[in-house]
Amino acid sequence: MHAFKYLRASSANDAAAAVAKNSEARYLAGGQSLVQAMKLRLSSPTDLIDLGAIKDLTGIKVDGSGVTIGAMTRHADVAGSADVKKAIPALAALAGMVGDRQVRNMGTLGGSLANSDPAADYPAAVLGLGATINTNKRKIAADDFFKGLFETALQPAELITSVTFPAAKRAAYVKFKNQASRFAIVGVFVADTGSGVRVAVTGAGPCAFRSKELEAALSKSFTVEAAAAVKVPDKGMNSDLHASAEYRAHLVTVMAKRAVQAALG
Amino acid sequence: MGVKVSMTVNGKQVSSEVEERTLLVTLIREQLRLTGTHVGCDTAQCGACTIAMNGKAVKSCSMLAMQAEGADIMTIEGVAKPDGTLHPMQAAFKENHGLQCGFCTPGMVMNAIDFAKRHPNASEQEVREALDGNLCRCTGYHNIVKSIMAGSKAMAAGK
Numbered sequence: 001m002h003a004f005k006y007l008r009a010s011s012a013n014d015a016a017a018a019v020a021k022n023s024e025a026r027y028l029a030g031g032q033s034l035v036q037a038m039k040l041r042l043s044s045p046t047d048l049i050d051l052g053a054i055k056d057l058t059g060i061k062v063d064g065s066g067v068t069i070g071a072m073t074r075h076a077d078v079a080g081s082a083d084v085k086k087a088i089p090a091l092a093a094l095a096g097m098v099g100d101r102q103v104r105n106m107g108t109l110g111g112s113l114a115n116s117d118p119a120a121d122y123p124a125a126v127l128g129l130g131a132t133i134n135t136n137k138r139k140i141a142a143d144d145f146f147k148g149l150f151e152t153a154l155q156p157a158e159l160i161t162s163v164t165f166p167a168a169k170r171a172a173y174v175k176f177k178n179q180a181s182r183f184a185i186v187g188v189f190v191a192d193t194g195s196g197v198r199v200a201v202t203g204a205g206p207c208a209f210r211s212k213e214l215e216a217a218l219s220k221s222f223t224v225e226a227a228a229a230v231k232v233p234d235k236g237m238n239s240d241l242h243a244s245a246e247y248r249a250h251l252v253t254v255m256a257k258r259a260v261q262a263a264l265g
Numbered sequence: 266m267g268v269k270v271s272m273t274v275n276g277k278q279v280s281s282e283v284e285e286r287t288l289l290v291t292l293i294r295e296q297l298r299l300t301g302t303h304v305g306c307d308t309a310q311c312g313a314c315t316i317a318m319n320g321k322a323v324k325s326c327s328m329l330a331m332q333a334e335g336a337d338i339m340t341i342e343g344v345a346k347p348d349g350t351l352h353p354m355q356a357a358f359k360e361n362h363g364l365q366c367g368f369c370t371p372g373m374v375m376n377a378i379d380f381a382k383r384h385p386n387a388s389e390q391e392v393r394e395a396l397d398g399n400l401c402r403c404t405g406y407h408n409i410v411k412s413i414m415a416g417s418k419a420m421a422a423g424k
């Protein structure tokens with residue numbers, strides 16, 4: 001790992017100011033992606049601004065608009081939250097599927113979204129539920145957030161402070177795991193929001209995306225059979241040693257079927 | 266270069282001078298000389314480096330020492346009683362042949378203790394899932410699962 005300067009920020013404002021000063025500075029959340037990347041010298045920021053001591057960035061709040069989760073809230077705390085389990089059980093379940101126990105004890109919601117790993121789980125929930133990403137500057141709709149491979153709508157130094165997830169009538173997330181890393185080879189989040197069906201896919205493309213084909217079919221009929229009848233095009237899908245684009249496209253339908261089944265309970 | 270970090274390690278207050286980029290596992294092994302915490306990979310996947318931070322199992326290879334400022338750290342050296350009596354989870358690994366070479370064992374035990382505290386009546390399936398982040402090249406996991414089931418019971422019984 002290359003050397004860098006370290007600052008423990010005491011407020012979101014201090015953190016944002018410190019990162020804004022220097023284009024090679026980065027926020028440090030749990031380090032579960034960033035420290036890894038730095039160890040492999042895939043990333044070498046000159047300054048790390050640790051968000052770990054900022055109390056306002058952690059916590060879970062439920063109100064009429066849904067569930068708002070602080071950016072620094074750990075995956076394990078979302079998975080174990082009685083409030084989340086009650087309001088949006090599919091979201092708690094998804095958080096409990098990320099990586100392994102140790103990763104879930106450190107990894108954060110904000111870090112996962114800012115990183116936008118093509119195989120990450122949270123992006124599927126954010127997009128599937130139509131969540132709002134709250135930053136220190138503005139509110140970003142999920143549909144405008146994921147831009148490409150490890151690329152988001154965040155501007156330099158923009159800090160995610162929390163995410164607001166609207167509750168759905170019924171929803172579920174199912175993923176086909178990479179057996180070594182636990183990341184999603186393909187994950188599908190299905191949500192019947194009450195005003196339409198949203199289907200978000202992760203693992204299959206450069207970043208999470210919505211499947212228009214599945215949404216159209218499930219809006220007409222929210223059934224396993226309707227999902228099964230959809231053939232998702234493999235154009236633009238990832239192809240690597242784990243799965244070909246064609247196989248991933250096939251998996252999208254299979255995971256969607258299972259997710260609908262789970263959502264129907 | 267050269268920053269100060271303070272934390273509690275196995276009940277003792279520790280203050281160290283580290284580089285900003287020093288990993289927590291490097292501090293534990295090379296400065297504190299607590300070499301029971303192992304490093305088995307470069308990719309955060311093997312779990313041999315698992316310790317408890319504020320009572321939660323985390324991988325000490327995947328975080329900076331600075332991220333543990335003020336934290337309560339427990340390593341495998343801290344789980345037995347001062348007189349050497351094994352922790353019930355350690356005893357269960359011994360009794361159930363839950364280790365062969367022993368390289369993965371400190372991480373297994375640290376994760377298992379945290380897991381058992383939160384899930385005292387876990388099923389075998391749940392125990393297997395809890396081991397997602399711990400690799401063992403020797404045992405085939407079977408006796409590790411047996412050990413954790415037995416250790417959980419012993420912990421719940423307050424042994």
Ligand SMILES: Cc1cc2nc3c(=O)[nH]c(=O)nc-3n(C[C@H](O)[C@H](O)[C@H](O)COP(=O)(O)OP(=O)(O)OC[C@H]3O[C@@H](n4cnc5c(N)ncnc54)[C@H](O)[C@@H]3O)c2cc1C
Pocket residue numbers: 026027028029030031032033034035036051071072097098099100103106107108109110111112113114115117119120121122158159160161181182183184308309310327
């Ligand atoms: C072994 C292993 C298995 C894993 N398996 C999975 C899996 O199955 N599914 C999955 O989804 N993920 C998985 N992960 C990744 C894990 O979920 C991480 O928590 C996540 O990628 C982000 O890590 P972090 O929160 O620690 O953020 P960091 O690593 O600290 O930061 C990641 C990036 O986000 C930026 N950042 C952090 N917080 C903010 C913020 N609030 N605002 C703006 N930018 C910010 C940082 O500058 C950095 O660029 C795995 C990781 C490991 C090590």
Ligand code: FES
Pocket residue numbers: 303304305306307308309310311312313314315324325326327
């Ligand atoms: S050394 Fe930490 S996970 Fe392998």
Ligand code: FES
Pocket residue numbers: 363364365366367368369370400401402403404
């Ligand atoms: S006992 Fe040898 S690696 Fe697990």
